[in-house]
Each structure stands twice: as C-alpha cells, then as structure tokens.
Amino acid sequence: MHRLISHLDALESESIHLLREVAAEFERPVLLFSGGKDSVVMLHIAKKAFWPARLPFPVMHVDTGHNFPEVIEFRDSSVDKLDVNLVVASVQASIDTGRVAEDPGPRAARNRRQPTPRLDAIDAHGFDAVMGGARRDEEKARAKERFFSFRDEFGQWDPKNQRPEIWSLYNGRHRKGEHIRVFPLSNWTELDIWQYVADKEIELPSIYYAHRRKVFRRDGMLMAVTDFLQPGEGEEVFEATVRYRTVGDATCTAAVSSMAVAIDDVIAEVAASRITERGATRADDKFSEAAMEDRKREGYF
Amino acid sequence: MELLRFATAGSVDDGKSTLIGRLLYDSKQIFEDTLEALEHSTMLRGEEGMNLALLTDGLRAEREQGITIDVAYRYFATPRRKFIIADTPGHVQYTRNMVTGASTADLALILVDARKGIIEQSRRHAFLASLLGVPHLVLCVNKMDLVDYDEAVFERIKSEFRDFAAKLDVRDLQFVPMSALHGDNVVDRSANTPWYEGTSLLHHLEEVHIASDRNLIDCRFPVQYVIRPRDDNHHDYRGYAGQVASGSYKVGDDVVVLPSGFTSTVASIDTADGPVEEAVPPMSVTIRLADDLDVSRGDMICRPHNQPNISQDVDAMLCWFGERVPLKAGGKYALKQTSKWTRALVKDLHYRLDVNTLHRDERADSLSLNEIGRVTLRTTAPLFSDDYRRNRATGSFILVDEARNDTLAAGMIL
Structure with a gap:
C-alpha cells in the first residue's frame, strides 16, 4: 500500500469532500453543467462522491442559445447516461419574455446576459447551493474566491463581505432567498484538469x-x-x-x-x-x- | 507528484510579491497576457516597468487603495511537486488572513528585510504559524543584495529569530538568505552567498518531507454523508462517506462508532474506482461496517482502544473575526467541528494574548476583531475532539453567528 497521495488524488478527495458537504447541508443544491471540460470533471467527481447511489441533486445548464452543436449533443448524452435531471435556464427565453435585452450590433455576445436567467432559475427552483466548475487559476479576481461563496438575495457577490474560510470547515448557513455558490474545483489548474481527464479517460x-x-x-x-x-x-x-x-x-x-x-x-x-x-x-x-x-x-x- | 500547500506572510515592502512573482515566473506560471495586463495597469498607475504586486491585487478596492485585502491563492508546479500558495497580506486584517492561509498549510514562509531584521510583524507571523500548527517554517532573509550579502547580517537575524521561536512550538525551522529581486537562492543557489551551506528556497519546497506530518496513529473518521442507493442492484447497501481525518483504516479493523459506542468491524472501504485495502488521510472514501448500526452525519468511526475526548466542556484558543460585536463570556454561537454542528456557550474568557509580545492579559473581558484569547466553551452536544497540536482535523472548530450566519471565530482545542 503506497501511502503517498498524488496531487490529483488530493485534489479529487478535496472536491469529493466539498460535494458531500453540499449534499449534506443544503436542501436544494444544483450542479452547473455546460459540457465544458471543468463541468465535465466536476460531474465526474460528483458521480464518484455518491457512488453507488445516484446524484442527489439535478444539473443545470445556462443556455445562451449560441451553442456549439457538438457541446449540446455531448451535454444531452452525458445527462442521459447518468440518469440525472437536467434544468435548462435559457437566455433566449429571457430575451423573448423581455427579461433580458440583447446588446445591439453584430458583435453581441450573450455570455454577459447569463446572470438573469440563472438567477431566475435559482429563484424558480428554490436552489440554495449552486455548484460551479470555476477555478482560482483562471483569473485574478477568482484567485480570492472562497469554496463557499455567499450571495445575497439579489445573487450579488460582495468581495468585502465574504466569510473567512478556515481549515475545511465550510459555513454554508444562509437565510431564505440567499444562496451559496460552491466551487469544488477551486484549487485545480488547467493542467490538473487535463491530467485528470487523461488519467481517468474522461470523454x-x-x-x-x-x-x-x-x-x-x-x-x-x-x-x-x-x-x-x-x-x-x-x-x-x-x-x-x-x-x-x-x-x-x-x-x-x-x-x-x-x-x-x-x-x-x-x-x-x-x-x-x-x-x-x-x-x-x-x-x-x-x-x-x-x-x-x-x-x-x-x-x- | 505530491501536493504542498504553503502560506506566505510579510508585507509588500519585504518583497513578498516579488518573491512570489519570481517563483511563478521562473516556473513558467505567469502567462504572457497576464504580464501584458500587468504592464498596462502599472502604466495606468503612472508607474514604470512592472509592479509585481499588482499580480496579487485582484480586486478593484485593493487596486484603488494600493493594498491587498484578502488571501489570494496561487498555483505553480515543478516536475517534483504541485504547489498551492496562500498569499496572505501582512497589514490589513492580518490575523484573519494569516489564520485562513495557515490553517491548511504544510509550510509557512516568513519574509524579513535584511536591512530591518526581525520586526514586530515577523514575530506575529511566526506566532500565528505556530498557533495554527504549521509543521514547517522558513524564514526568508530577503534583500541580501542591499547588505552586500553579508554573512554576519544573516547570522544575527537567524539567532535573534531562533531565540524568539524557542518560545513557540515550531517543529522545523529553516533560514534562507536571498534576494528575490535578483533571484539569489530562490531557484538556484547563489554564488553571492558562498558561506551559505543550505539549499535554495525552491529546492527546499520540493524536498521538505511532509508525508509524515499526517497523523497516521489516531483513527478518526467523521461521517459526512450516509450513502443508501435504495435501488435493485444495491438493495442493502449502506455506506458511511467521509474524509479520513487521521489514522489508517483497514478492512477487518475493529471499530467503535461515537456517540453510540456500538462496536463493529470494517467490512469494506469503497471508492467509485473499486474497494481499497487501506484508507489514510486525506482520502475520501466510503466505509461499510459488518453490523447493521444506526450511524449518521456527525458521528465518528474510531478504534475501541484509541478514542478522542468526548466532552461538552472544551478549552480552546480562539481567534476572533467578528466585526460588529466582540466576543464576551455569555455569548452563544453555532459551532462546527468536523462534520457536526452544535451550539456553544462561552463560559469563560481566561485571557487575551498580545500576539506581538505573547503577554497574557488576564483582566481582558472581551476579544475584538483579530484578537486572540483562551476560552472555555460548553456545547449542547458532546464534541469528539483531540488536542489541536496532535490533530488539526479534530482539534479545530469555527463559531458562527446564529442570526446573521457570519463566521466569527476559529478555535483550536487545547
């Protein structure tokens, strides 16, 4: 028995611990799944965290309507294979109902229109924990993000009002209407993700x-x-x-x-x-x- | 490849950002677009060249005020190890940040300016690293270029710091003379310090032995989640999921479940990749027992002849982070320890500790933001705990405001 734990095993174990904390402490968690590599890895680890039971929460895709068809196909086949519930929060639907206006011009991108449908879906389903695949190495504002990131009733992130996170004692307590964003892959880098994908032969x-x-x-x-x-x-x-x-x-x-x-x-x-x-x-x-x-x-x- | 987590402490003036910048740059972890953005923002601030401190000043408020407010996490890897840096700012909210960064660290780096030597802040950082039980400490005597790489300066700082550290509980203490700006003894040993017989900082980070820092003796498995598939293939499956806090669990081991006190044996240790023979920290696994017992989240699986303290009365060192109200005897809070929430009443505040002088003020009747003191707590349910010195996972807890849900304190059980 080798007792040395590799960096990928240590990261995976940390992520599993977080996912189980979420399942244990929240009433209505949801896991964001876009078909992107980080969310694929997160879903893979979530499956492992609760094996042999099914995932104890649904997955949600915030669909900008501007998708690569290969990614949507992949999303749907993954969800089928796992036998989990998929919630789609649609930017197109928000535009159609007038909740969101599109930027004018040929360069209109919808990534920045994602918050409204996401927050609408969080409200409609009463989700109290939303798990995302964001990593701290992506960008410097994210380098200071917590594993459990508190959002007020407007879904806002206040960098000055984040809870100190000590040891792995996560505090997910919140009042009705507030929710917690959870980032189980916080400590992974882009290279870790790819090494893990290779190691576990993830599609x-x-x-x-x-x-x-x-x-x-x-x-x-x-x-x-x-x-x-x-x-x-x-x-x-x-x-x-x-x-x-x-x-x-x-x-x-x-x-x-x-x-x-x-x-x-x-x-x-x-x-x-x-x-x-x-x-x-x-x-x-x-x-x-x-x-x-x-x-x-x-x-x- | 092993993972090493380390915390860095010191202020911008000590060259901490330059050191981190150099470790990242020399290990090719700063990307070109980040460098470009850095040059651009340095220019916007009317400064010249590249201000490496801006690498870690991620938030707008921080840039506006020219300070770092929060712990920033940085990542780099060498062929030998992957590193996670918890970069803790030295001046604002220093206790909160240092405690946060040190809580999960295997090693702490403390920087001092060779010209200034040991200052109040260096002592404070060393004390906090020791309080948080960081197993390895490295004092980086930086800016050696500004004292002509003088061995006598280095030796003087070293002996002064050793005297202070003798009062603390520091297991492994190393000293490295360096110039982060010029790269002396950061990645490679420097020709400018021929009198220095130790290794470069990076070499030390790659080689320091951390596997045996884990407690592999006291078996503690806090149950996080009970896995019951309830489907046809796994009709009777009942597994206890959790992360091994300490000790080593093997199939066939006799175990006792707390608080019930029922005994059983480990029937299997499951993971989604298949069963394993042995589980050690920090593995996340699922334990199945030979007997059908009632076990739930917050329970702990231990060995019959090696059990934690089981008590509702707990003595602890407390670091207070509450901004609105100070800690006082009589306060009631939510308490989280391992996978368990309970309520706690502060029965007594024994003293407040001055983190600079280590003086104990026994007349103190409150702890304000960033103050540290010794308390006695009474909890509504018994805690299964160990002395923090022996077990960081079962000796730690947080206190949370019951109405507003803010995290108010970090506690270390004595």
Missing part, C-alpha cells in the same frame, strides 16, 4: 481536440463561422486546424491553432502554453481590467 466534447473548421480573425483571435456569428466586412474566412481551450457562447469563444488531436498532445500544449485560457479565447474578458469582477458581482461566476 469530452470533440471540439477540445484539433479539427478543421472555417474561421476568421477578429481582435487577434480565431472565431468560428456559425449560425450566430458571421464575419464582418474585411474579415476573411479561411479553413484552419484548431481546437478550443474553453467552450462557451459561440459568439465570444475563440479557437486556438493546434495540432493536438489526442489528450497527450493537449497536455504537452497546455504545459508549454504562455497564455492563459481566458486571455487566449474569451473576447468578453477583454472589456476592462475589472471585467470579471463586475460580472461576478452581477451574479456571473
């Missing part, structure tokens, strides 16, 4: 691996031509071999040039990368230095 949406695709260049990033995103004037369309480091709203998530067709290639690429995954591929984080912090306050992750 991911195909667009995480290199494939041929029609793209055009915008603000220095490669954007895919989709039903929701067309090139503007002077933006030349060409075919390239690309993959995605994050999969989100297709209008603001960029691809990177890559020949990494298999997991080991991806790991080698991530280990050698000199650009963060959000910096490389998220047009919406470029609005301002405090872009992420502002969206967190509004209830974005």
